[in-house]
Amino acid sequence: MNYLTLSDLSTKLGGRSRSSxxxxxxxxxxxxxxxxxxxxxxxxxxxxxxxxxxxKGSE
Incomplete structure (x- = not known):
């Protein structure tokens, strides 16, 4: 199983900020x-x- 840091997660989500x-x-x-x-x-x-x-919920 792979784990993401906050930085990795932000990148995966298109550069979302920490607060977002x-x-x-x-x-x-x-x-x-x-x-x-x-x-x-x-x-x-x-x-x-x-x-x-x-x-799926956005479709």
């Missing part, structure tokens, strides 16, 4: 991060599913 990403998490559009030590990571598969759900 956290708003998306709060609204349930993105999955919660996983904390390893002092850093946060997102499971790439979970992010991909969230993106697909958003795209």
């Amino acid at each position: 990403i956290y708003r998306d998490i709060e609204a349930g559009r993105l999955p919660l991060p996983i904390k390893f030590g002092r850093r946060l990571y997102w499971a790439e598969a979970d992010v991909d599913r969230a993106i697909q759900a958003f795209v």
Whole structure:
């Protein structure tokens, strides 16, 4: 399983800002991060599913 850092996630989402990403998490559009030590990571598969759900809901 691959994990994304905040920087990786921002890039994957087209350069979204940190605050926009956290708003998306709060609204349930993105999955919660996983904390390893002092850093946060997102499971790439979970992010991909969230993106697909958003795209399908937009059609």
